[in-house]
Amino acid sequence: MKILKLLFCLIFISCSSGRVLPKMVSKPIEFNDERKELSLKYLDEHYGIKKDVPEIEPKMIVIHWTEIKTLQESFDTFKPVHLSEKRNDIQSAGKLNVSAHYLVDRDGTIYRLMPETLMARHVIGLNHLAIGIENVGGTVETPLTDAQLKSNVFLVKYLSKKHPVEYVIGHYEYTLFIDHPFWLEKDNSYRTKKVDPGLKFMEELRRETKNLNLRPLPGN
Structure with missing residues (x-):
């Protein structure tokens, strides 16, 4: 009921301002008992968190690109367990x-x-409290679009109203949190170098969501 009320408010605000809301579609990946158990194992082995259900309290949103050209190929990458x-x-x-x-x-x-x-599983060290938003593309032939930016802005605002979100970061910024209380990764050798979703995309996203008064990145 709370979600429906929130969506109604967002729709009302959008219509009143003349903006069109992005289309939202349910397209679930496989989340069976095996994925649940692997998620619980990941939480334990990487963060020292022991739970019966792999639930999180989102305090961060991480923006990504898939570096894959199509929606279906991107979905097919995430769907398997x-x-x-x-x-x-x-x-x-x-x-x-x-x-x-x-x-x-x-x-x-x-x-x-x-x-x-x-x-x-979408960001090293922070999955235990981070919502992941992936954007199809990110290749030379398929750069991220204005439509994707608008949808990301919508999602950040929508999710920030639902959850106690403190930070919104690009995937390339995740290592800034290594000495932050949010960082729980136990394997010091587990790191990857990321550039998604690009500096320009994040600058524009932050400009469009500055009224949310999110916390500045560590060191800023």
């Missing part, structure tokens, strides 16, 4: 597949892949 053998860079950190809570197509359509309060 097990990590692809092609991901040699993170195979040693567990069998749980990478995923995100939302996937935004290049036309701005938002696909909800899983509940925001379940853990998704």
Whole structure:
């Protein structure tokens, strides 16, 4: 009921301001008992968190790009329970597949892949409290679009009203949190270098969401 009320308020505000809300579609990935167990194992092994259900309290939103050209290929990457053998860079950190809570197509359509309060594997050190938003594209041939930016702005505002979100970061900024209380990664060798979703995209996103009064990044 609270979610419906929130969506109604957002729709009313959008219509009153003459803006059109992005389309939101449910497109769930596989989250069966095995994915649940792998998620619980990941929480324990990487963060020292022991739970019966892989639930999180979101305090952060992390923006990504898939570096994959199409929606279907991007979805097919996240849907399976097990990590692809092609991901040699993170195979040693567990069998749980990478995923995100939302996937935004290049036309701005938002696909909800899983509940925001379940853990998704999308950012080292911070999955235990981070909502992941993936954007289709990010290649030379498929740069992120204005429609995607608008949908990301909408999602950040929507999610910040639902959850106690303190930070919104680009994936490339995750290492700024290594000495922050949010950082729980136990494996000091588990790091990847990221550039998504690009500096320009994050600058524009922050400009459009500055009224949320989110916390500045560590060191700023």
